[in-house]
Amino acid sequence: MKIPFKKKIVLDCKTRWNSTFFMLQVATQYKDVFHRLSQRENQYKTLPSEYDWMMANEICQRLELFYDVTLLFFGTLYPTMNVVFPKICEIKLALIECLSCPNSIIHEMATTMIIKFDKY
Secondary structure, eight states: OOOOOOOOOOOOBTTBHHHHHHHHHHHHHTHHHHHHHHHHOTTOOOOOOHHHHHHHHHHHHHHHHHHHHHHHHHHSSSOOHHHHHHHHHHHHHHHHHHHTOSOHHHHHHHHHHHHHHHHO
16 A cells, blocks of 8 residues: 555553554554555454544644653753753643543543642
């Protein structure tokens, strides 16, 4: 299919949020490959629907902020408060924005994440 990507799809691990981000990020790039596979392979029965792809894109976009912040914090030898605090505020604002999302799945995820966020 002349797909310009060479990344492998990683499996999701429910205890590591970033594995979900990596899986969705790569899988969405291969959307056309999944469709082709369903046409050529009789045993393939789990083709994601358009709704599934839309959800994957939306969740991936929302997780990208967390991934970027994680890279910043762990990529800095000594992250100082002037770096950390604005990013923590950015995360809180993003979570609040997710609460107003009309998609109930995103809303539920945000609710759970805000409870954990506020706990810490």
